[in-house]
Amino acid sequence: MSDLDLDELAGELAEFAPAAKKHATYTPREERIIAGFEDIERFFEEHGHLPQHGEARDIFERLYAVRLDRLRALEDCRTLLASFDKHGLLGRVEIQSEEVELDADDLMAELAGLGEDGDDITQLRHVRSAEDKRAAEDIARREKCADFDTFQPLFKKVKDELADNTRVTRPFELKAEIRPGAFFIVGGQIAYVAEMAEIFTNPQGRTDARLRVIFDNGTESGMLMRSLQRQLNEDDAGRRITEPVAGPLFADRAEDGETETGTIYVLRSRSDHPVVAEHREIMHKIGVTSGAVESRISGAEKSSTYLLAGVDVVATYKVYGVNCQKLEALIHKVFAAAQLNLSIPDRFGHMVKPREWFLVPLAVVNEAVERIRDRSILDYRYDPQSGQLEQMGR
Incomplete structure (x- = not known):
């Protein structure tokens, strides 16, 4: 192979450079066809099958089926939609639309509300609401x-x-x-x-x-x-x-004189740290907050408390008329033997040891919550060897 300088190499590669993309413009009819096909794609993604004909089918599914038949039958529509057909819907089955006499515009008119501008396909008449339609489906x-x-x-x-x-x-x-x-x-x-x-x-x-x-x-x-x-x-x-409850702590509403004071939350980390990846299914952060859980975990990726990674909320339990700090301290005491011993560098390179992370199955956390409900939790501690809550003194 001959040696090429940078200019020659650039020239060689230029032949293979992709053509610059042009901003596509569509006619109103083409925009309606594209929007209609996107409806079919959403139906396919939600239900896992193509829309089908039949009196027993929902009116929207039947209309989508007619629409798909016509889009397959019209060459200009297939050409227009080729770059949008990410699931290969246009070629998934043979065209079958002999009894359908609607062209693409007529079909869109069936769905259009025909408001003042005549082109608003988001307003429907003589059909059920989306909520009613989904419930019926x-x-x-x-x-x-x-x-x-x-x-x-x-x-x-x-x-x-x-x-x-x-x-x-x-x-x-x-x-x-x-x-x-x-x-x-x-x-x-x-x-x-x-x-x-x-x-x-x-x-x-x-x-x-x-x-x-x-x-x-x-x-x-x-x-x-x-x-x-x-x-x-x-x-x-x-x-x-809810699961069976006992006492006002987990009642549907606060007792007289009490106010809702917080939420017990259980989180699971998305961190790719080897220790986390190995124990992800049983590694949980357990805490109690008096505010919204979503606000508590906002910005988790930047906080060493959350292992500098996003988290998933796997369980929450409402609490009433309790001191959140004392309840959290009690829960951490119950699971103290399973507290994770892990040090990670924070954003500034300083080693920190996040607290409130425990190697305990979610089922055991649920059991602990049930024992908080009946106040028997004071007599129990988690035993990592057996993987169960054990009554003290036995």
């Missing part, structure tokens, strides 16, 4: 629970415990509250999370998991965790059902 996807006899006693027990205030309901707050064994009230029904598959990252970069949710009317759904989270957030009456 989820109900339509439910099927009869073949082994409901197994779960029926659980629902009866929960209803009895709600009636005698052994359990209470609270507003849904965090995705971390959705876990196997949890009960919720959504759409006027009690829902039980029976199973949770392996957590994965969806196309939007967010964690999700497939659930098996059993409803007290004898149906079940294989919905995603984020779908249940969305339903609970959108339902004004949506609630989570």
Whole structure:
């Protein structure tokens, strides 16, 4: 190979340089087609399948199916959308639209509100609200629970415990509250999370998991965790059902003369430190705050207290009428034998030893909270050897 100076080398490489991108401009019709295709992509990402035809399908899914057929059939649409088709939807199946006579503009008119400017595709008429549509979709996807006899006693027990205030309901707050064994009230029904598959990252970069949710009317759904989270957030009456409680400390509301004083929170670190990576599933920061947990962990990446890394909130518990500092000190005393002994450099290179991090399974933290509820926690300490709370003096 001959030697090249820098100028010659630059000239050689110039042939392979990508052409400068030009800012694309689209006609109003093309913009509507692109926006309509993005609706189809969102449907595919949320439901995991292409929109389908059929009288039993939701009106939006049927319209998306017609729209997709027409976009596949029109060469100019396929050309326009080629760079937007990140999931290969345009070529996923054979074109089948013989009975459909709508072109792309006609189809958009079906969805358009036809307001004063005639082009507002975000305003719909003669259709249900998005909230009603989503609720109907989820109900339509439910099927009869073949082994409901197994779960029926659980629902009866929960209803009895709600009636005698052994359990209470609270507003849904965090995705971390959705876990196997949890009960919720959504759409006027009690829902039980029976199973949770392996957590994965969806196309939007967010964690999700497939659930098996059993409803007290004898149906079940294989919905995603984020779908249940969305339903609970959108339902004004949506609630989570607590574990059995005893005493006013964890009551649904403060007793007379008491005020809500804080939250016990359990965090998990995203740090790539070898020790953290090895023990991530059982390594938790446990604390109590009188403010919002979100405010407490803001800027975690810059604080050695949080191992100079982001954190995930894996559990929270509301507390009433207690001294937060004393409660936190008690919890740390219970888990003192499992406190993490780790030193890391702070932003300035000084070695620091973060506190409040413990090598303890989340299930044991939940047990400790239950013992705080019945005040028996004073007699218990965590034993790292057995991995359990042990009663002192035994």
